[in-house]
Amino acid sequence: MPLTPDRLTRFARHIVLPEIGGAGHVALADAHIVLVGLGGIGSPALQYLAGAGIGRLTLVDDDKVEASNLQRQTLFSERDIGHGKAVAARRWAANFDSKLDVAISDRRIDAGNAGEMVTGANLVLDGTDNFATRLAISDACVRAGTPLLSAAVGRFQGQVGAFAGHLPGHACYRCFVGDAFDAEDCDSCAEDGVLGAMVGWVGTFAALQAVRVLLSGVSALGDPQWGRVHLLDGLSPAMRNFTIAKDPACAACGSEA
Ligand SMILES: [Zn+2]
Numbered sequence: 001m002p003l004t005p006d007r008l009t010r011f012a013r014h015i016v017l018p019e020i021g022g023a024g025h026v027a028l029a030d031a032h033i034v035l036v037g038l039g040g041i042g043s044p045a046l047q048y049l050a051g052a053g054i055g056r057l058t059l060v061d062d063d064k065v066e067a068s069n070l071q072r073q074t075l076f077s078e079r080d081i082g083h084g085k086a087v088a089a090r091r092w093a094a095n096f097d098s099k100l101d102v103a104i105s106d107r108r109i110d111a112g113n114a115g116e117m118v119t120g121a122n123l124v125l126d127g128t129d130n131f132a133t134r135l136a137i138s139d140a141c142v143r144a145g146t147p148l149l150s151a152a153v154g155r156f157q158g159q160v161g162a163f164a165g166h167l168p169g170h171a172c173y174r175c176f177v178g179d180a181f182d183a184e185d186c187d188s189c190a191e192d193g194v195l196g197a198m199v200g201w202v203g204t205f206a207a208l209q210a211v212r213v214l215l216s217g218v219s220a221l222g223d224p225q226w227g228r229v230h231l232l233d234g235l236s237p238a239m240r241n242f243t244i245a246k247d248p249a250c251a252a253c254g255s256e257a
Contacts, residue, residue: 007099011053017221020211024219025053031214032056034121034146036109036137038085039063040072040199041127041151041206047074048207049125050093054214056101057093060117061085062108072196109133114140123213125149125206131181138173139252142166147213147224148173151206153232155192158202160209161229161244165253171227175247175254198234205232 003011003022007029014020014028031054035042038061049057065073065080065088073085080088086104093102107113109128114136118124124146126137134150141148142165150173151160165172209230215222230241248254 019221027218029055034058036060037127041203043075044203111136119144156234158232164226171244172253174252
């Protein structure tokens with residue numbers, strides 16, 4: 001479908017980039033991203049993905065907005081307190097760009113319902129805050145053949161990795177963290193504290209990596225970097241990365257699975 005003049009104007013700064021171009025923008029506009037977790041990571045991720053004109057978004061969070069969220073969850077303002085995060089995020093998206101197709105779910109994602117949430121999407125971006133949920137999402141993505149971008153932060157350490165465990169030779173998120181974390185945990189920021197700009201950096205970087213995945217095979221920026229985990233250190237600050245190999249014994253994507 002040709003771009004209308006108002007869409008050409010809106011996305012002109014992307015289209016003029018040789019690394020994106022018109023074909024890249026059309027690929028983004030045709031994409032469906034499932035964004036799970038609308039907190040400190042999901043907020044800027046949604047803002048930049050909506051800004052990029054990702055045509056179809058499914059927003060998943062079972063939480064309500066609390067006053068203590070406003071320090072880092074940039075989607076929300078005082079009037080959203082007490083409202084569901086998914087509903088409030090859809091309201092933000094509708095105000096921001098009425099042409100986007102936005103669906104929401106306020107169900108808590110678990111091993112039982114993750115499959116229906118991720119099936120058919122071009123990419124799942126996981127910004128949830130516990131290992132049990134992240135592993136349920138990852139396992140569902142492997143089964144459904146859906147790529148996964150996993151983003152997490154603890155104190156001043158963030159990590160963002162792209163996984164395609166459904167493909168031969170590529171690791172899944174479970175290959176990375178193992179089976180020890182299936183129980184509820186753990187790394188919640190209520191106990192630890194978290195710097196708002198730190199989660200913002202991780203969420204924004206996740207949006208950049210999501211664009212990279214979606215442009216694979218379309219434009220020069222496209223490189224999904226499967227299995228590569230980027231570590232974001234907010235204290236130094238510094239970034240480094242390493243690549244996760246597929247674990248042949250992985251319970252989700254290994255040869256026995
Ligand atoms: Zn695996």
